[in-house]
Amino acid sequence: MAGKRLSPLDMLFLTVESQETMLHVAGLLQFKPTNGARAEEITAQMRDELASVVVEPPWNLKLAYPNFLLHPMQRWVTDTEIDPTYHVRRSALPSPGDERELGVLISRLHSRPLDLSRPPWEAHLIEGLENGNLALYVKVHHSLVDGYTAAKLLSRALSKDPDDTGTPLFFAVPPTRRERASLLDSAPAPSLGGVVDTVRSGFTSLNDVFKALVKVNRSRRDEANALVPSLQAPRTIFDNRISRNRRFATQQYDLPRLKRIAAATGGTLNDVLLAICAGGLRRYLSELGELPDKPLIAFIPVNVRPKDDPGGGNAVAGMLANLSTHIDDPKERIESIIASTRAAKEQMEGMTRNAILAYTAILSAPFVVQTSTAQAGLGQVLPPTYNVMISNVPGPTEPLYFRGHKLESDYPVSIPMHGTALNITCLSYAGTLNVGFIGCRDNAPHLQHLAVYSGDAVVELETAFGIK
Template identity: 30%
Template structure:
């Protein structure tokens, strides 16, 4: 039996623009000086990292599989073992010119994330980056979105431990299966469609099977189109952030103490996530002022954020609550009042708008969902890809991924991870994506941007500090 991609996995696979690959990832900063209790027999070097990943791949079998599309889109693609799997292709070693600064690291990450993944191989890469100024290391992971769903771990989550003790799984002897050929996939898709005549008869009699599903599909489609039209008519504010971009990316990070953000939230009667959004609003206001000093800054910037920022109860399992890379989680669209220059007033407006819109059915989304997935056929993947990118572009200006919960201490090969940053994927039609993770007492911001639109992205890291400090000093 073939292991076919789920409708949502197939949607992510076909969402890629031509000549590019939709991917996201994570940055782990490993500080050698913070590992007093580390297992000194497991240094953070290339052979040890390869051995660790080989041992952990058994809990994430998708990372040894390739995606095999079906001829003419007769069915969704299938997962198949990569007969030529080479872990040394996926795990790579890189270095910074010593002493490597965070700016040098960000430049390297931007170059890596700008390159598409090889679709003939499993859709992930990992980089061991050496040469950091303090003698530590950085681990960069790069993973296609179809591998990372609400129930699928990202590679950075697979290799980390909750204590300095390195967790070793029992040895796993893996032998790749024989990959199906194009003809076999096509024949299997046709056979799969006609192999259940009993269901077809039942649908004619009871209206509950395939025919009944097709009959109800009309009403379902009308409802879906109505929802989409409702979002489109609630037009997104015009912004330079929506400008057509290039395939070249930039990356930068910033961090602020979580304790001080909690004090701000307590003083103003809101949540820490409201403070985060207000800081991002201040960042975007400052960038727009620098983008066109002659233009007045009025109105709002529309963002999409996870619904967990307002309602932690939407988390479906404890496992999802302690992750830093997530895809497709329920979210909602809200506005950041960047036209307001008073930081205190801006914070109050951000909190009020988030409270209102998180309860609005027109603003709440279930994340990207496949259209007419019940049919199981993907005859026009390019058309579907264009449709999703077009609707996403109209729905909001900036996607923001905020962790559902604080991340507990993590270790790699016995060394403590001093910093975790979620690298957001750059969504087609948008020039900026933001990820926020709470780790080790700090809120850690990561910005991915299109170089052709936001060439001064490193300035946004300074804007985070400035926006935070003005809230700290506000009455």
């Protein structure tokens, strides 16, 4: 049977799926209609187009054995009978159609699992926003694409030309390019030389990982070392079993503003992002009476694809970072965060791509136990490996349009899991940083407060470093 095989990481995203931990990622895009068009007119036009749409990869791929997820020959195959009207749906917000109503709808949509017997994605066209915008919520299973690839696919389907009125739907094959190549080409058959290279690479990776683990072990005995080892995170309200109910909130920052903070602190844009989240989390947990004495630990996914890689499947490593939430002063807090991220980066210097992936798996291994024990209601058996996941995905640098309608924001919506009830994901777009806060409604209540407090944390940093 033709098709692309699933990698072990892709299979992992399938096998840990449950009613509470649904492994889909999503994006919430808002477009500002132009030329007097109304959102409901745009959605009606898109609905009418579905009857004649030809769906392109990866949006027409489904699992060969959806009822046997661990099938040894599991792979992606083309769905020759795909029904676009099933995957694309139309919704309208109740009055007043404000950000709160939109957040409630996205929370509800993200709480529903995808049908794995079909191509695992859905798109919801949302009208009724009080600002007149059209919203598009697209979710796709993480086993099919990672966040990097999803962002690439969606942005590639938009246009940089505001006068381009012929932009096809993001999942549709353009009429002039029906033979367009897929991002998910079939995997070639392994050769003897490839097997030898893989084995040789494996030995090299193991050697690198062994050296890194020695460093981790030494860091446990050296309190001055900023490197974060496993099983050092404090217990928080985020570390328990989650329900299937979600809460979603957003925040948008101007990138030049954050870059000024980075320049003043001597850190990176990612360091500033972590400091903003840390400041928001400190106030949020304090308000709930749940701030631990020890600092929260974040898991930071790291894209290990080569430059200009088109994406497809999953290729994500990661590192641990100290959020220093026990420190009250924002200046001292970000300085501690910068030291932590530098130590984590130094840990991976000189390691091959395979070694970094293997090292990430070893570093995260205790979290697999943490997730399993949390699912069984035994979250106190082991100390957590980390408390929150914070991702930063690079997005388009120029404004994008869909048939002349300008994309104003693009918020990622990620995955809470047992033992990690809160996930914060960021996507840069045209001079802005769009942040999506997604959490379990029961373990992370009043999530909009966290989004607001994270915005306040920007002002705190600017004040601390005298930035005007």
